[in-house]
Amino acid sequence: MRLLRIVPDDTRFDFMRFRRISFPISAMLSIVAILLYFYHGLNFGIDFVGGTLMEVQTKAGPADLAKMRGTIGALHLGDFQLQQFGAPNDVLIRISEQPGGDAAQQEAVQKVRNALGSEVEYRRVEVVGPSVSTELLSYGTIGLVLAIGAILIYLWFRFEWQFALGAMIANVHDLVLTVGFMSLTHIDFDLTSIAALLTILGYSLNDTVVIYDRIREMLRRYKRMPMPDLLNASINATLSRSIVTHLTVSLSLLALLLFGGQAIRSFTATMMFGVVLVGTYTSVFIASPILIYLGVGRTRRGEPEGTEVEAPPTAPQAPPSPPSSSKAPPKRAKARR
Amino acid sequence: MLFFTRWKAAGILLTALVVCLFALPNFFSEDAVRAWPSWAQRHIVLGLDLQGGSSLLLEVDTAAVRKERLQGLADDVLRTLRQARIAFTGRSIHGNGVEVRITRESDVDNASAKLRELSQPLSGILGSSGQRSVDINVNGGLITLTPSDAAITERIRQAVDQSIQIIERRVNELGLVEPTIQREGSSRILVQVPGLQDPSRLKAILGKTAKLDFRMVDLSETVQQAQATHVPQDSEILDGEGGQKYLIEKRVLVSGADLVDAQPGFDQRSNEPIVSFRFNSSGARKFAEATQANVGKPFAIVLDNKVISAPVIREPILGGSGQISGNFTVQQANDLSILLRAGALPAPLAVIEERTVGPGLGQDSINAGEHAAYVGAALVVFFMLVTYGLFGLFANIAVAVNVMMIFGVLSMLSATLTLPGIAGIVLTVGIAVDSNVLIYERIREEVRAGRSAISAIDAGFSRALATILDSNITTFIAAAVLFYIGTGPVRGFAVTLGIGILTSLFTAFTLTRLIVAYWVRVWRPRTVPI
Numbered sequence: 001m002r003l004l005r006i007v008p009d010d011t012r013f014d015f016m017r018f019r020r021i022s023f024p025i026s027a028m029l030s031i032v033a034i035l036l037y038f039y040h041g042l043n044f045g046i047d048f049v050g051g052t053l054m055e056v057q058t059k060a061g062p063a064d065l066a067k068m069r070g071t072i073g074a075l076h077l078g079d080f081q082l083q084q085f086g087a088p089n090d091v092l093i094r095i096s097e098q099p100g101g102d103a104a105q106q107e108a109v110q111k112v113r114n115a116l117g118s119e120v121e122y123r124r125v126e127v128v129g130p131s132v133s134t135e136l137l138s139y140g141t142i143g144l145v146l147a148i149g150a151i152l153i154y155l156w157f158r159f160e161w162q163f164a165l166g167a168m169i170a171n172v173h174d175l176v177l178t179v180g181f182m183s184l185t186h187i188d189f190d191l192t193s194i195a196a197l198l199t200i201l202g203y204s205l206n207d208t209v210v211i212y213d214r215i216r217e218m219l220r221r222y223k224r225m226p227m228p229d230l231l232n233a234s235i236n237a238t239l240s241r242s243i244v245t246h247l248t249v250s251l252s253l254l255a256l257l258l259f260g261g262q263a264i265r266s267f268t269a270t271m272m273f274g275v276v277l278v279g280t281y282t283s284v285f286i287a288s289p290i291l292i293y294l295g296v297g298r299t300r301r302g303e304p305e306g307t308e309v310e311a312p313p314t315a316p317q318a319p320p321s322p323p324s325s326s327k328a329p330p331k332r333a334k335a336r337r
Numbered sequence: 338m339l340f341f342t343r344w345k346a347a348g349i350l351l352t353a354l355v356v357c358l359f360a361l362p363n364f365f366s367e368d369a370v371r372a373w374p375s376w377a378q379r380h381i382v383l384g385l386d387l388q389g390g391s392s393l394l395l396e397v398d399t400a401a402v403r404k405e406r407l408q409g410l411a412d413d414v415l416r417t418l419r420q421a422r423i424a425f426t427g428r429s430i431h432g433n434g435v436e437v438r439i440t441r442e443s444d445v446d447n448a449s450a451k452l453r454e455l456s457q458p459l460s461g462i463l464g465s466s467g468q469r470s471v472d473i474n475v476n477g478g479l480i481t482l483t484p485s486d487a488a489i490t491e492r493i494r495q496a497v498d499q500s501i502q503i504i505e506r507r508v509n510e511l512g513l514v515e516p517t518i519q520r521e522g523s524s525r526i527l528v529q530v531p532g533l534q535d536p537s538r539l540k541a542i543l544g545k546t547a548k549l550d551f552r553m554v555d556l557s558e559t560v561q562q563a564q565a566t567h568v569p570q571d572s573e574i575l576d577g578e579g580g581q582k583y584l585i586e587k588r589v590l591v592s593g594a595d596l597v598d599a600q601p602g603f604d605q606r607s608n609e610p611i612v613s614f615r616f617n618s619s620g621a622r623k624f625a626e627a628t629q630a631n632v633g634k635p636f637a638i639v640l641d642n643k644v645i646s647a648p649v650i651r652e653p654i655l656g657g658s659g660q661i662s663g664n665f666t667v668q669q670a671n672d673l674s675i676l677l678r679a680g681a682l683p684a685p686l687a688v689i690e691e692r693t694v695g696p697g698l699g700q701d702s703i704n705a706g707e708h709a710a711y712v713g714a715a716l717v718v719f720f721m722l723v724t725y726g727l728f729g730l731f732a733n734i735a736v737a738v739n740v741m742m743i744f745g746v747l748s749m750l751s752a753t754l755t756l757p758g759i760a761g762i763v764l765t766v767g768i769a770v771d772s773n774v775l776i777y778e779r780i781r782e783e784v785r786a787g788r789s790a791i792s793a794i795d796a797g798f799s800r801a802l803a804t805i806l807d808s809n810i811t812t813f814i815a816a817a818v819l820f821y822i823g824t825g826p827v828r829g830f831a832v833t834l835g836i837g838i839l840t841s842l843f844t845a846f847t848l849t850r851l852i853v854a855y856w857v858r859v860w861r862p863r864t865v866p867i
Contacts, residue, residue: 009781057697089787102688102689106688122534122535123697126693127688129688129690131396131689150817198816199834203812206811209804209807217800237782240778248717248768251717252766254762255712255713255716256763258709259712260705260708261706263386263705263756291670319668
């Protein structure tokens with residue numbers, strides 16, 4: 001049986017050349033994302049701003065949104081939104097936080113329940129009081145910061161500090177772009193979004209770490225190869241894995257997106273953007289080239305001509321395994337230009 | 338890397354088998370499982386978002402606890418000084434403390450010595466903590482007593498504990514099935530009731546303090562007089578039904594704590610709903626004495642500072658039982674008797690978060706989750722087969738075992754499976770194969786580098802290990818943080834993701850390696866079909 005090769009065996013893409021394009025693009029996109037966050041804002045769900053969310057399903061026929069709007073409007077509960085949610089008889093009602101503390105939220109729900117009566121089935125009712133919502137937001141933020149911190153410390157132990165810093169820059173970039181995406185698409189930003197952001201963080205790092213791992217291995221093995229060549233070789237060597245893995249993750253995410261139901265759709269859409277689109281791009285075009293600027297291997301050029309350490313001792317008969325190493329010299333001149 | 342002793346291989350297979358077997362109870366009906374030994378009965382609990390139900394987060398009113406402690410302290414000061422016959426003026430609650438001014442300077446030392454007896458040493462976890470329950474400050478004739486923070490914290494802790502017991506009783510009285518009630522943080526209580534669709538009644542029942550007192554009506558003035566001039570020091574004006582107001586003595590004749598039973602019923606003459614109650618012996622004695630002394634005068638039944646009714650005592654009530662009537666509906670009489678049986682909360686509770694999912698949405702979510710899981714798994718399995726052939730099959734076996742092991746571990750922990758949790762499992766399927774992909778790509782590389790088949794497989798496994806560990810540990814850190822900060826569904830996601838990472842390390846690395854090693858031994862391949 002002939003097996004599928006998504007990526008040819010010996011790719012020699014010069015990824016490092018793209019850093020002159022990818023860095024400005026990423027910087028620009030990050031600024032756009034930050035501007036979006038401040039001027040367009042996030043569609044904060046009730047988890048973080050308090051209020052009430054009800055998902056109701058009309059029992060007879062499609063929902064009459066206008067009529068429902070009238071019924072709820074008559075209750076004078078301040079700002080509220082009605083939104084079709086999946087099926088035509090499924091309606092999402094969002095009521096902003098009522099003034100007057102926790103008890104007032106409860107009264108509002110009761111009023112809506114009384115007004116809509118038994119014509120609808122209450123599929124979901126969520127009420128978050130003001131004291132909880134502020135806490136949830138701060139917990140969410142603390143969680144993100146803690147996670148980034150903990151991962152950084154781990155990377156710092158396992159690699160050199162430049163790697164930890166590079167990974168952090170790359171991942172903050174991912175998070176910023178994802179938040180920008182959420183602002184642009186107006187996806188609900190709630191507790192599950194924090195979960196999505198953390199998972200994106202985990203995956204994006206996962207990917208970055210796989211490439212860094214290879215870079216570290218190559219750094220030990222080829223003491224004299226210039227950094228850009230070495231980085232290119234590392235990325236090319238892991239390219240097939242990156243793509244295969246992302247395809248499998250995309251396939252499972254796609255299944256969740258299409259069949260996982262409305263309740264987790266915003267979660268999967270965010271993941272799709274963060275993991276599949278941004279995460280892959282970042283580890284190749286940001287996380288790796290940034291190592292050049294952070295000074296990994298800078299001391300190498302000053303080194304006296306040492307002996308090149310060849311293949312590992314376990315397999316003395318094997319030639320150096322990364323294919324691009326033998327082609328390094330011609331590229332060197334190009335990269336130094 | 339490819340050599341396994343017989344014992345090691347058996348150990349690996351046994352581990353996988355045992356963990357998978359723990360998942361079994363989930364596939365049988367509850368009745369069938371009941372006959373199994375108890376350690377094998379543990380199964381996955383469906384979260385409220387999947388089975389439907391109501392989750393309420395309640396907060397104990399800590400300000401009320403503090404206030405009550407101060408009021409109690411003020412009463413203690415009054416009693417102590419009166420017993421010691423020390424003259425004083427200006428006893429008042431001031432900020433966080435109680436102030437009292439001793440009239441004669443010669444009494445101050447005696448007074449402060451007596452008041453110091455009100456302060457007890459607090460016991461910490463390891464014996465005495467050196468702190469006392471009340472800080473006393475003497476400044477000339479002015480003595481200030483402040484309850485210490487530690488004492489207030491302890492009081493709040495007790496209040497939450499008591500509240501949990503009382504909530505349990507109330508929820509059980511309502512006949513709700515399998516409720517879970519647990520403490521959250523320092524002053525919160527999480528109540529989860531599976532299957533409850535409309536928590537309105539539950540919220541109404543939990544929202545009542547249900548502090549019941551029998552007190553005398555103060556007849557020295559009318560309510561209007563008291564409102565116009567000043568309310569007597571030992572009385573207060575309370576609301577009744579329909580806007581009526583009463584002047585009620587603060588002194589409590591008998592409190593709800595002395596009740597032993599309360600039942601809803603109907604009045605024999607008027608046929609309206611009532612609640613009949615019975616006192617314990619000390620309550621009955623106190624009630625008998627009070628009614629004997631006050632025949633012909635009205636007394637008030639006060640619930641949560643609201644007068645339910647104020648009947649006139651026609652004759653002494655000696656039997657220790659009575660009834661409360663107050664224009665109740667049947668439901669109200671029912672609820673009141675539940676509240677009285679369960680006892681009063683030490684402090685008011687507020688509902689600060691509510692999440693209710695109807696059974697329809699729950700079932701839809703289960704279906705959607707299952708559907709997505711099957712489709713996702715099918716896509717990944719197919720993709721792996723097409724890409725890696727026989728080795729793809731090995732990876733698929735590993736992933737299938739992995740999913741079973743996740744269910745097994747979840748069952749062992751009796752963990753809660755939520756919809757985001759299902760998403761976590763589906764994602765784990767996606768990344769569990771990542772470890773396999775890392776290994777296989779490495780093997781391909783080693784083959785290209787000119788190694789022999791067996792040597793390439795061996796090197797592929799050993800070189801991929803560091804990468805697999807590094808990448809999985811970073812994801813695991815994210816999952817751990819999610820678990821730590823998350824609540825409810827988010828925590829469910831973190832649990833399945835975290836467990837999935839651990840089991841996938843075992844299946845993708847160790848189990849796959851065992852399978853490959855066996856294949857190598859049997860087939861002695863010259864080339865790697867990868």
